[in-house]
Structures are given as structure tokens and as C-alpha cells.
Amino acid sequence: MKAVILAAGLGYRLKPLTETRPKPMLEIAGKPLLQYVIESLRENQIKDILIVVGYKREVIEDYFEFGDKFNVKIDYVLQEEALGVEDAILKTEEKMKNEEQFLVVHADVLADPELIGRTIKTFKNLDADATISATLVENPQFYGVVVFSEDSKLEYIVEKPKPGESPSNYAVAGVYVFKNIIFDFLRSEKTLDAAIRKLSQKGDVYVSVWEKEWVEIRYPWDILRANRLVLSKMLKGKGSFIAETASIDNGAKIEGPVWISNNVKIRSGSTIKGPCYIGENSYIGNNALIREYVSIGRDVIVGFGVELKNSVIFNGTKIGRLSFIGDSILGENVDVGAGTQTWNVSPRSEPIYMNIEEEKVRVPMEKFGAVIGDNTRISINASILPGKIIGTNVDISPGVIVDRDVPSNTEVYAKQEIVIKSKR
Numbered sequence: 001m002k003a004v005i006l007a008a009g010l011g012y013r014l015k016p017l018t019e020t021r022p023k024p025m026l027e028i029a030g031k032p033l034l035q036y037v038i039e040s041l042r043e044n045q046i047k048d049i050l051i052v053v054g055y056k057r058e059v060i061e062d063y064f065e066f067g068d069k070f071n072v073k074i075d076y077v078l079q080e081e082a083l084g085v086e087d088a089i090l091k092t093e094e095k096m097k098n099e100e101q102f103l104v105v106h107a108d109v110l111a112d113p114e115l116i117g118r119t120i121k122t123f124k125n126l127d128a129d130a131t132i133s134a135t136l137v138e139n140p141q142f143y144g145v146v147v148f149s150e151d152s153k154l155e156y157i158v159e160k161p162k163p164g165e166s167p168s169n170y171a172v173a174g175v176y177v178f179k180n181i182i183f184d185f186l187r188s189e190k191t192l193d194a195a196i197r198k199l200s201q202k203g204d205v206y207v208s209v210w211e212k213e214w215v216e217i218r219y220p221w222d223i224l225r226a227n228r229l230v231l232s233k234m235l236k237g238k239g240s241f242i243a244e245t246a247s248i249d250n251g252a253k254i255e256g257p258v259w260i261s262n263n264v265k266i267r268s269g270s271t272i273k274g275p276c277y278i279g280e281n282s283y284i285g286n287n288a289l290i291r292e293y294v295s296i297g298r299d300v301i302v303g304f305g306v307e308l309k310n311s312v313i314f315n316g317t318k319i320g321r322l323s324f325i326g327d328s329i330l331g332e333n334v335d336v337g338a339g340t341q342t343w344n345v346s347p348r349s350e351p352i353y354m355n356i357e358e359e360k361v362r363v364p365m366e367k368f369g370a371v372i373g374d375n376t377r378i379s380i381n382a383s384i385l386p387g388k389i390i391g392t393n394v395d396i397s398p399g400v401i402v403d404r405d406v407p408s409n410t411e412v413y414a415k416q417e418i419v420i421k422s423k424r
Helices: 033-043 057-064 085-090 113-125 182-188 192-202 220-235
Strands: 002-007 048-053 073-078 101-106 130-136 144-148 154-159 170-179 205-210 253-255 258-260 271-273 276-278 294-296 307-309 324-326 353-356 359-362
Touching: 002 033, 002 085, 033 048, 033 057, 033 101, 033 113, 048 057, 057 073, 085 182, 085 192, 101 113, 113 130, 113 170, 113 205, 130 144, 130 192, 144 205, 154 192, 154 205, 170 205, 182 192, 192 205, 220 258, 220 276, 220 294, 271 276, 294 307
Parallel strands: 002 048, 002 101, 048 073, 130 205, 253 271, 258 276, 276 294, 307 324
Antiparallel strands: 101 170, 130 170, 144 154, 144 170, 353 359
């Protein structure tokens, strides 16, 4: 069976991180999301892969090329305009016309190998015309929701129901198997959901239920959820990996399972609490505290006394001494000045909201810090309030309290009034 990976989307909800890379190339624990998908396909003996590319296609094609380094065969098809999932699948028709059935997976889903295998097995065992994977979620308003009968036959799909109005808590999990006839329904219907619904009226469409952990990366907080899932699978119950070329001072402590890559330096007094990942050539200064579920990219510098918690730090970023980064995502080549703090709880413990595509969205997490784009410089002693988004190539002056989102290519400074008067 061949596989189609949908990787052409713009990733608007993840800006500014997707201003400089396509969403499937966001890295977690040293690998882009798309690589995890390809590896899951390969584990299911699916090595013939067609990737639908569009936005910043060259980043994907330059990294994966034709798949030789990943022991698969990769071909590409271009979706020039972002016209939706149904159009992306239709773009593959010419190259898939001789396939009786094929698998489709979204590139922004951490597709567990077992999830893919189970969806294929359901399709074959029930002689289905299509099979949709579905999983239980706590916030169905963020997803396409499926309703199915006791014998697992699909009844209908509702896209992003209003809060409190969802007909079920089963979300589409981003993995499908289709017979070739799906192309006819995609041409006649306006959306993929409508095409699947029409197919279910004339054929057999089944739902394959996935009960284990699953993440679709739609919103910034999903990156943190994906990071927790990846690190748990990499390390929990499997012990640590510490490269021979890593240099760890005698006074440093390692607690729990960790992945420490080549040429990492960890200085005395630092504590590394797993599960966590530290990429190649990174430096952890004296007395730093790296807490659970931190993923640090390549060539990162973490200064003296820095505390990191539940965060993803991209390649080449520098974090100055005595800073705190909690529940946050920092892009590539960010320069964080000494004493900078990301607040991850609102001052009065109120819900945290983020402005996503001109919509105010409540973060479904008790704690969430900041999202900071590539090449941003933050001077000393800055404070960033919860849920704030700082764009790419931003300069923030010393001591600023960032209480709102900051667009890319801007400077931020605070006007100060100094009053000097006689003592009474």
C-alpha cells in the first residue's frame, strides 16, 4: 500500500514559528514532525510515499530529498494554492490512479505506528470503502468530530462544533485509508467531510478507534503536548542515552531518563531532570536546572542558574543567566537576556487566552508561557506575560513587561518617567 502525506498547509495558527518554516518541519527532540510520520509509515512496511507540498516546499524537499537517507522512496506533488485537504488529495490522483487503495495521513499528526497499522487492519478486515481513525479528546471544539454506530460504521462528521454542542468526543485522528473511488466523490463534493459522508451513503465507511495518546499540532500548546508524548515514548521505561562525546562535570546531576547528544557540555552544579532531550553541541551552564519535558535543540547555550520547564527550545538559541523559561516555545537563534522571565500563570490564576488568527482562544492548559519567533532579541530583565506571542526578528529593550502580542520586525521599549523630590 502506498501512502500520501498532506504537508502543504500554511500553519497560520502557529505563527510566528511557521513564518520561517512549514509546519511539518517544526522540530521536537531533534526531528521534524514529518520525520516521525515517515518513520511510523516505514514501521508498517509502507515505503512508497507521496508528499503533497506547498508552502515553503523547498525546506521539506531539501531535507528529505527522495527518501534514501530514511530507507523509503519519496515523491512529491505540488499544491500551489491552499485550497484545502480535498484539493490536496485530488492533486495526487494522477500518481495514485493505479492504486486500488491508499493511505492518507496528515503531516501535523504524531502518527503512532500502531495507529496506522490498526487503521489499515480495520480497512482490510471489514472490506471497507474507507476507514477513518478517531480518538477521544477533551476539547472537541478544536477538531472534526465523528459519530458512528455500535458496529463502527460512520454516521456523520461535524467540523469544529461549538463548545458544549459537540455530538461526541471522538475527533478525526488524521489517518485514513481510501479506495480509489474517493477521487470521484472529492470532485463532486466541496469538502473532504462531504465526500466521506457521500461515500458512506453508497458504500461502507468505518471508524477505527484509537484509545492511546495522540496529538495533532494545530495550536501552539499542541507543540508542548507533542513534546511530552515524544519524550515519554523515547525515554520512559527505556533508560537514558548519553553520547560518548558528551562532557558532564562531576558536580552535575542527572535525574530520570535523559537523551544527551554528541558534544553536549553540562557544567558543575546543574541538575537535569528527565525525561528531557538535549541536542548536539549544546551547553548547559553552572547551576542550571533543566526540569522534566524540556526539549533543547542543537547549538543552544543555557547560562548560569537558568531554569527551564516543560518547554521546546529550537536550534541556536541563547538563554542568559538567571532566566526562567516555563511552558514556552522559543524559535531558532533567539537571544534571551539575563534575568528574563516568561510568566506561565496569570497574576490572578485566571484562564489564559491567546489571540490566534484574530480569534481569542482559551488555552486548554493551566500553565502556558510564551511563543517567541526566530531571530528575536530580548534584553535583560524582561518579563513576558502568559499566552503572549512575540514575532520573528523583534528587539525588546531591557526591563520591559510584555503584556500584549508583538508583531514581527518591530522594536519594543517602555517609556519611563523618573520623579525626584525632596524627602519629607
